[in-house]
Amino acid sequence: MSGRVFYLSLQACLNALAIGVVAKGLVLLISLFTNLAFYGRFSFAENGPAGNQLGLFVIAVPVLGSLIVGVMARFGSKAIRGHGIPEAMENIILHQSRIPPIITLLKPLSAAISIGTGGPFGAEGPIIATGGAIGSFTGQVIHISAAERKVLLAAGACAGMSAIFGSPLAAILLAIELLLFEFSPRAVIPVAIACITGGGMHLLLFDNQPVFAMPDIPAVSDKALLTYVLMGAVIGVVAAGVSRSVYWVEDLFEKLPIHWMWWPAIGGLAVGGIGYFAPHTMGVGYDNIKSLLTGQVPLLLILSLCILKYLSWVISLGSGTSGGTLAPLFTIGGALGALLGAGVLHLLPGSDINIATAALIGMAAMFAGSSRALLTAIVFALETTGQTHGLLPLIGACTTAYFVSFFLMKGSIMTEKIRRRGVATPEEYTPDLLQQLSATAAMQPSLVSIQEQMTSATVSRLLEQQPCYQAYLPVTDAGGRFKGYLHRAGLAADNAPAALPLIPEKNLPYVLATDNMQTVTTILGSYPIDVLAVLDNSDHKQLLGVITAADVLAAYTRHRIKDAKYHSAFYGNIRLLRVMARGKTILARS
Template sequence: MTDPLHPPHDRAAIPLAPSLDPTLAQEHMRSRLPRVRRRLVATTLIAMALAAFVALIAHALTRLIALVTHVAFFGDWSTTWVSPAHNHRGVWVILIPVIGGLLVGAMARWGSRAIRGHGIPEAMEQVLTNESRIPARMIWLKPVSSAIAIGTGGPFGAEGPIIATGGALGSFIGQLLPVTADERKTLLAAGAAAGMAAIFAAPLAAVLLSIEMLLFERRARSLVPVAMAAATGTAVRFALEGPGPVFPMAALLPASVTALAVYTLLGLLFGVIGVGVTRLVYGLEDLFERLPIHWMWWPAIGGIAVGVVGYLVPSTLGVGYENIVAVIGGHLGLGALALLAFAKLVSWSIALGSGTSGGTLAPLFTIGGALGGLLGIFLAHWPIAQVDPRMAALVGMAALFAGAARAMLTAAVFVFETTMQPHALLPLLAASVAAYLVSGLLMQHTIMTEKIARRGVHVPTDLVPEHPLHQGNA
């Protein structure tokens, strides 16, 4: 994760060992290469086997979410995907997220408090402070708690939980095998990347997310296993669910120079919105901290808001991938887009602030896409802007995530891979970089790092080279 706007403290150069001159240092490195390469091959093979298993877990997680949704909203047993928006519970729908919140709160109190939140910050903290060691119980606690939270109407995505689950499994394997802390971190990132790739069929974005949020390095010793894990996870997804984009849409035309400039300006705006969304989430979290009751009850309180909003705007319930498809397909009008963006933001921010279990990618893409589509419709009435509302929706998706998480490459490539729109890549990149720039100027931490920064954890913001003698198996 690179952030030139907030560089870390200057680091003194690491000198050569006193007993080694440069020539001897080079000989030392050459003598280590065969062993290093053998370990890299072994780590890669382990990462690929791990990825195949994580992809199966990801498939099972989506089926478990569907099962909970059917039971909670429709009173039947099925694992076919269904939107809770089509329920016929009437006003009783308000109680369903509350019950889910009670169950998640109980699991957090008597299982592990680490299941609270969206998963990525918790994985980052273990990488930075605990040599990538995650308790084994997180392998089942996180997906089950998330399936309950999402299946009972929680406005989250499945990506955060499966990233956390894959990372926990990779960490567990790294604790069983005789590996170094760096190799354990690589296995953690490989599991996380495989999970994201298996959910969204976005292998390259999964690798970039691992670099920007988990590895904090860009070297062959970690990139090779993580990349192969992401490829393996995607291949398993294709075998189980078939190829094709997760969010299909009609082909877009290339953006003109004028339109590209407008999309870049939209990126600047979404950078500001991303900062506002981040502060809103943590402001709500601070409010929950002031409640004079145990934190295990907070998800149930957040569930009240989810239920009320879901009763008024049913499309906010659950993952809502169908909302994203409708937004980028241009199927929603001004009123529907505005209502979806506002209601989803209210429901998701309160639920996340309450400390329940769920992801952030899908909600941010829904909110950003709806706002981008809304602005795109307005701009489309100005012929000079040459804006396509569907392209503006894609820009909003990527730029809001880039502004909130400051993962600009992940954001741009993720939206490209999940829609398979090659002509959108340039506007996505320009808007994501613009949002990243504004976000870096306006806030120090991100929606991913604020929580652990408050606990005194320093998150690296630059990928810097190390001296060869200190690179291990680079």
């Protein structure tokens, strides 16, 4: 086990080094396409579309870029559409973490074209998808298990996020909350090493300052904290609406009587039209987030980023183009938070509300409510701003946003797409129950006691007196020590020998009393036997009992019923218990 973890960690680290370079390349490509499309110059200098002088021609730029992305999706790979994380989740759940290698090329290129021509997206979604594709590809090349490939996929995806934003801890939490569906050393250690490596690549290739550096915010008072918590509840309502609207727009595009290849161009038309009146809504918009966090943004710009940025983003994303959701959600949430903060100050001039703090908790609460990645949102806001005084209001606002969104929407912006396709994602991360139960929890005494000195005739008479359905029966010596299995088919043969047709113990498996049920199920599923001998832990191999597949299911169900009773008492959901009780009644009558 430890050797495999070391091997995966080494591979994850090597992948992260490559992903860091890819992340830098993606940012440079976005800058190049932005300069070419809006300023007509070949330059990798960081620049946004807001300063363009194209006039009405600016409407055509996003349309052209979206047309190119549509063609790439049609003739390259349809998987480049969307914002990356749902697609990664679907590959983990349905396709054994296998992502086509072509995604490693097409996803960053299509995203760079989309964002560089004005698409209102962030670079994080595409690099997460690309990093995941690199992790999956290396996992396919080195021929590891699907579970280990999942770890490399998650490690690659989150290393990309860490490389872009310099937020390794938030990236680790993102993997746990949205991709891994587990918390174990086997999974977390390689992911953590990859994210740390990605963070190191950020320092090497980007900067050592927080990505969204902002002026120091004051310590929060008790009244201000309560206000921020209530603001989080409002943002949670908006977050649920934002998540629903993305898929509502997608449904509208599904009804169009034209091929989906042309949909991004329609989304690009909306981006260009809105961008003509509000240029700041186009492009990545990290500078918009930085401006909001100063607390000194004019009200008109705040309204523009809150409403027009949302419209541009939701239409473009719903059209199926390529781009990320994190930066737009942060922009929209930050603008909404600043707007709410300004409203509170207007109504209560003497309150302790700080506009910059309101913008900070707004952007994090919007992400927490939309994605249901609570811890990721809190830590990401802290890592990318370096504002420790923001911890309390962030926890309060993000938690209430998560709470409200949870009751208003079944899925999230990350899971709704695949949920509609019938793919269920885990809603809670609990330890595997089979790992918690020992073999003795399902063990029962052997129904028939067969000893190796018995003859076939004796055993046949014994089975007539004590009927049992198992095809394989454990055999012991006179002292009760396990000697092997008797296959009943050998007794029924016309030329059955007088001595027992014993299958030696060395040829078939057994389990020890201290083994867990996961070991039991693995063995039962791997060998052509319907009963498994349970031995004590000494060298004497004393037979303690047997386990069948039915015993495993019964033990599992007993413990699940205990959990169901607890959860039903807590949540008031007794439907599961009624179903189980009805099943028991039917079995009892039969």
